[in-house]
Amino acid sequence: MADMHELLRLLGELDDQLVSCMRCGMCQAVCPIYSQTGREGDVARGKIALLEGLAHEMVKDPQGVQDKVTRCLLCGSCAANCPSGVKALDIFLKARVILTGYLGLSKVKQVIFRGMLTKPGLFNTMLGVASKFQGLFTSPVNDIIGSSCSKFLSPVLGDRHLMLLAKTPLHSEVPSLDTPAGKSGLKVAFFPGCLADKIFPRVGHAVLKVLSHHGVGVFLPAGQACCGIPALSSGDKQSYEKLVRANLDLFAGKEFDALVTPCATCTSTMKKIWPAMAAGMSKKDQQRIADLSAKVMDVNAFVADKLGLTPSAPKAGAVSVTVHDPCHLKKSLGVSAQPRTILRMNPAYNVVEMAASDACCGCGGSFTLQHAEISSIIGKQKRDNIVGSKAQVVATGCPACMLQISDMLSRSGDQIAVRHPMEIYAESL
Amino acid sequence: MNDALLKEFQALVGKDNVMESEADRFSYAYDAAVLESVMPGLVVRPQTREDLGKLVKLCNDNGLPITVRGSGTNLSGGTIPSKGGVVILTNALNKILEINEADLYAVVEPGVITAKFAAEVAARGLFYPPDPGSQAVSTLGGNVAENAGGLRGLKYGVTKDYVMGVDFFDVDGEIVKSGSRTVKCVTGLNLAGLMVGSEGTLGVFEKLILKLTPPPLAAKAMMAIFDDVNKACETVAAIIAAKIVPATLEFMDNFTIRTVEDFAHAGLPVDAKALLLIEVDGHPGQVADEAEKVEAICKQLGAVRIQVAKDAEERNKVWEARRAALSALARVSPTTVLEDATVPRSKIPAMMHALEGIADKFKLTIGTFGHAGDGNLHPTILTDRRNTEEWHRVEAAIDEIFDVALSLGGTLSGEHGIGLAKSKYMEKETSRATILYSRRLKKALDPKGILNPGKIIGE
Numbered sequence: 001m002a003d004m005h006e007l008l009r010l011l012g013e014l015d016d017q018l019v020s021c022m023r024c025g026m027c028q029a030v031c032p033i034y035s036q037t038g039r040e041g042d043v044a045r046g047k048i049a050l051l052e053g054l055a056h057e058m059v060k061d062p063q064g065v066q067d068k069v070t071r072c073l074l075c076g077s078c079a080a081n082c083p084s085g086v087k088a089l090d091i092f093l094k095a096r097v098i099l100t101g102y103l104g105l106s107k108v109k110q111v112i113f114r115g116m117l118t119k120p121g122l123f124n125t126m127l128g129v130a131s132k133f134q135g136l137f138t139s140p141v142n143d144i145i146g147s148s149c150s151k152f153l154s155p156v157l158g159d160r161h162l163m164l165l166a167k168t169p170l171h172s173e174v175p176s177l178d179t180p181a182g183k184s185g186l187k188v189a190f191f192p193g194c195l196a197d198k199i200f201p202r203v204g205h206a207v208l209k210v211l212s213h214h215g216v217g218v219f220l221p222a223g224q225a226c227c228g229i230p231a232l233s234s235g236d237k238q239s240y241e242k243l244v245r246a247n248l249d250l251f252a253g254k255e256f257d258a259l260v261t262p263c264a265t266c267t268s269t270m271k272k273i274w275p276a277m278a279a280g281m282s283k284k285d286q287q288r289i290a291d292l293s294a295k296v297m298d299v300n301a302f303v304a305d306k307l308g309l310t311p312s313a314p315k316a317g318a319v320s321v322t323v324h325d326p327c328h329l330k331k332s333l334g335v336s337a338q339p340r341t342i343l344r345m346n347p348a349y350n351v352v353e354m355a356a357s358d359a360c361c362g363c364g365g366s367f368t369l370q371h372a373e374i375s376s377i378i379g380k381q382k383r384d385n386i387v388g389s390k391a392q393v394v395a396t397g398c399p400a401c402m403l404q405i406s407d408m409l410s411r412s413g414d415q416i417a418v419r420h421p422m423e424i425y426a427e428s429l
Numbered sequence: 430m431n432d433a434l435l436k437e438f439q440a441l442v443g444k445d446n447v448m449e450s451e452a453d454r455f456s457y458a459y460d461a462a463v464l465e466s467v468m469p470g471l472v473v474r475p476q477t478r479e480d481l482g483k484l485v486k487l488c489n490d491n492g493l494p495i496t497v498r499g500s501g502t503n504l505s506g507g508t509i510p511s512k513g514g515v516v517i518l519t520n521a522l523n524k525i526l527e528i529n530e531a532d533l534y535a536v537v538e539p540g541v542i543t544a545k546f547a548a549e550v551a552a553r554g555l556f557y558p559p560d561p562g563s564q565a566v567s568t569l570g571g572n573v574a575e576n577a578g579g580l581r582g583l584k585y586g587v588t589k590d591y592v593m594g595v596d597f598f599d600v601d602g603e604i605v606k607s608g609s610r611t612v613k614c615v616t617g618l619n620l621a622g623l624m625v626g627s628e629g630t631l632g633v634f635e636k637l638i639l640k641l642t643p644p645p646l647a648a649k650a651m652m653a654i655f656d657d658v659n660k661a662c663e664t665v666a667a668i669i670a671a672k673i674v675p676a677t678l679e680f681m682d683n684f685t686i687r688t689v690e691d692f693a694h695a696g697l698p699v700d701a702k703a704l705l706l707i708e709v710d711g712h713p714g715q716v717a718d719e720a721e722k723v724e725a726i727c728k729q730l731g732a733v734r735i736q737v738a739k740d741a742e743e744r745n746k747v748w749e750a751r752r753a754a755l756s757a758l759a760r761v762s763p764t765t766v767l768e769d770a771t772v773p774r775s776k777i778p779a780m781m782h783a784l785e786g787i788a789d790k791f792k793l794t795i796g797t798f799g800h801a802g803d804g805n806l807h808p809t810i811l812t813d814r815r816n817t818e819e820w821h822r823v824e825a826a827i828d829e830i831f832d833v834a835l836s837l838g839g840t841l842s843g844e845h846g847i848g849l850a851k852s853k854y855m856e857k858e859t860s861r862a863t864i865l866y867s868r869r870l871k872k873a874l875d876p877k878g879i880l881n882p883g884k885i886i887g888e
Binding site: 015016019020022023024025026028029038039040041046049050053058059060061064065067068083084085 | 448450451452453455456457458459460461462463466468474500501502518520521544563565566755756759760763764765813814815
């Protein structure tokens, strides 16, 4: 679609959403990127003005606008803080799709999304092979965190401290499950998400242990696809819809009370983005999305709100754990009390709060690769707040945040473990 | 902008701090006013006050118009640049230089964020009262340039009451000093006073000296519900007549109450014709005494119900409703026009009556809330600027709102400034001579007319 008229027509369809921004500028108070750069093009108001300018032909350079629109963590802080309720995330995702449609998707992303990510079997096999060889190119740097670094890969990854692919991903050990509801009377569908499957299978195992302890039945179908957000945030709607449909085929119409994920980003994508981006899909898929999204829950929220937990007081000498609130849990879904409740279920841990626990960690998916410098400046602040809390462990309900925080702590040589709240609860069972 | 000049800007403040791409420039073409965007030629973000002065000189030497911008939250177009002009950002000049607890003042750079400053001051056990609605993002330089107000205006005054001194650059980039760190100062012309509310047309702020006070020790909030707008307005007058000056005395009309309730479900009485939100503060004994008197006055003048906040949580609930007012109204329609025509407080009933008439006459939705205690109401017109026919009615309604406010002895702007939006009405309130005097003053100080041209007094 290298047609300017078509670009203007599609942007025109966003007009009703764009016009609701009254340019008050309150988003400047909460945008992690703006707080670093002080540049209007980096904050929601500026991006919305640019999209409006492009739609009304006051701005002529779509690439310039796309460069601004993609300098965004998609953390949703602006939308959560917007006085006039502008759905900034919806706007930016739709704009990325429209602009990518006009400007084209990069070759690298075509290979990654269209050639690999949308083919879950192939994707799993390739990463399985990679996990065997990654040790050759990397060396461990921090035992507490479990991170590694790589001179060999530094042209691509910079000074990053990596969490390597797990030797055995979750899907190899637990290919599928279909167990009936136990004493809880509840049954869930379990969507581990790519990172909990391939990098942090320990999180997936912890979830299964907790669910089993509470007598919750589990439906875990084989061949799950990515939730689609990496493709969508790069504007690749074709791959995104393919991934959504693959998951709908696995989960839609099956009997369960909730679909739970241990990943904040997968949860908010399936719960909020899927319905928001459904317009172009078939009526049948729209209905399947509406039905499934209604059942999607963060696993912390499910366990804390549906299973009747009674936290106990921490024991003497308990390990101190601080909580990072993922943007996609707190700002997007309003889930922040539940992860703390989950942590309090293990009396060997004592919850201490850090400053600005809900400030973004700076990951933003591929943002951290494309804008490594800003990402690590934002991440460094998160690291400083974690260290400032004097906690021995930091817990967060999002594997993507876990990656970023592991990197930041590891680079500073901190001996602070990074865990998912479900791991800490599971430890006590 | 030609290449040689661009290179001069880059050499002066560093390449990273000069923005020239179309996308970058367009994101400084607007502010929070509902006006047309104007594309600047260049945007620069100086990192030091010294560079700021040099930039002013460079612009003057080349006859380039300057618009100084903090966070761009201006509601009257004061930060909309001139076509092809230079936008100078102050948001990198954000250091609090001094907070003096013994002498109760602070010295700040112009780009310090208002709320961050207030919090820093509060952490030292002191108080900076001005609290404009945009304080979470607005800059102190912008507050001084606009003489920003806020909810506490009635008792504590507005920004001008806290400006002890302003050091600023003239168009040649030389520093002009005015005011001092002392409570009393009659040295020289009151140039700091001239800078307050000058909207960037007379000088570029280098640093500000601001007054601090001890904070009130206690506060009590309450909500009074009325079935008649007049009764609410009479209550406002009666409270002041009883020699009580509440810290905040806010008003909401029925439309605003219903909209806030729809949005926030705060438990507001949707059939009430008006609400007053009142907070008294000071010494605990005085607060208890005044709260009791205010409650009695409300009852006496016919409040249907009064809810006194018993604790911090209930107090917070009272203010949540007020804080939600603009948000709730803004969600009703795409375009929100927030006006701030202000009348002597005794004229609020007449103003409210006139606003109802204007809404009917022009078939518009107007929600009114605001600072009843100081006569600064915010009639908020809910519209869609894409609807040309309706937009014409909005413009006609705004003209009439100003006419009414002036006929009641009021003023065009209580706290948002004149900027571009209200410049054409200036003569109505003042006089031809006032405009000419102001223009002569500007011409003398800024012969090339580079300092935020077109604002306040036209060109």
